[in-house]
Amino acid sequence: MPDGRLLIGNKRYSSWSMRGWLAVHLAGLDVEEVLIPFVRSEGVGATPAIQAATPAGLVPYLEHRGARVWESLAICEYCAEQAPGLWPGDPAARAVARSIAAEMATGFRGLRQAMWFIIGRDFSGLGRTPAALADIARIEAIWADCLAAHGGPFLFGPRFGLADAMYAPVVGRFLAWQPEVSATTRAYMDAVRAHPLVARWYAEALAEPASWLLASYETPPAG
Ligand SMILES: N[C@@H](CCC(=O)N[C@@H](CS)C(=O)NCC(=O)O)C(=O)O
Incomplete structure (x- = not known):
């Protein structure tokens, strides 16, 4: 049984999720990965399921052995405590x-x-x-x-x-x-x-289903 869970958004779009995910994997934490795909409906600013599931309404969010950690940098610091050596020694x-x-x-x-x-x-x-x-x-x-x-x-x-x-x-x-x-x-x-x-x-970002694609990300800016 895993020691907790890491909530992230689409690997194709979520830069902050990537940071938290990398930190957790660098530290070797045994957590379940929970990916909540972004929703961009008319009149909805952010994804309701993410808002409901996380303290700040944002991903990444880590729960590990009773600790609750949000904000990428805080997740990095938590991971560094779990696995010394992720910051430089000097x-x-x-x-x-x-x-x-x-x-x-x-x-x-x-x-x-x-x-x-x-x-x-x-x-x-x-x-x-x-x-x-x-x-x-x-x-x-x-x-x-x-x-x-x-x-x-x-x-x-x-x-x-x-x-x-x-x-x-x-x-x-x-x-x-x-x-x-x-x-x-x-x-x-x-x-x-x-x-x-x-x-x-x-590889996992590229394997995400087409139904998760969002026009607001996929449409290039006018060149
Ligand atoms: N300062 C936060 C930023 C997190 C953030 O902005 N996350 C975005 C995704 S990259 C989010 O959760 N957005 C909710 C949504 O798009 O529905 C951190 O460092 O973790």
Whole structure:
């Protein structure tokens, strides 16, 4: 019997679910995965079943051995307590990892609005608003600094950790929208995409039923 459950949304669309899911799997928690497909009916802002099942009305939401955890970053911290080593061991590196994870959790609205998370679509060249491009420049600088400091292929060295989990959906956005990026960024994207957990998330996203597709995500912005 599993130790709890993780509620997520569509793997094709839910970037925050991907972060929580990656953290839980990196920590090896034995939880049941409960996927509640998004609903976008006229006049319904968010999915009623998600609102009913979670404290903040949002996914991801983790219940584990009596603990209730929501907000991706809090789920990351909970998972790090369960499985030490998911943040860098060095305190200075760990401080940077937490800083960039928090920067991701609270920022980059320009990117998130213009280039939403989607798997299985090619929106190459679209979404290049000034705000999105400014966020992309900042993200590329963060990644370049971390990769140079720790030698890659992941942000803090050879192991895919929680900082990578927080940025994996950004890699997903870049793969779908194909902004112009540096060779360093491209190499990091390739490493993240090839990680077994990310590959599994993509495969499961692509296997979701057609009845879950939502026009609000699938319709590209006017180019
Ligand atoms: N700050 C939250 C954001 C979570 C969030 O916005 N989740 C979205 C999905 S990506 C959601 O649950 N939306 C409800 C809906 O679309 O019905 C976190 O870090 O977990």
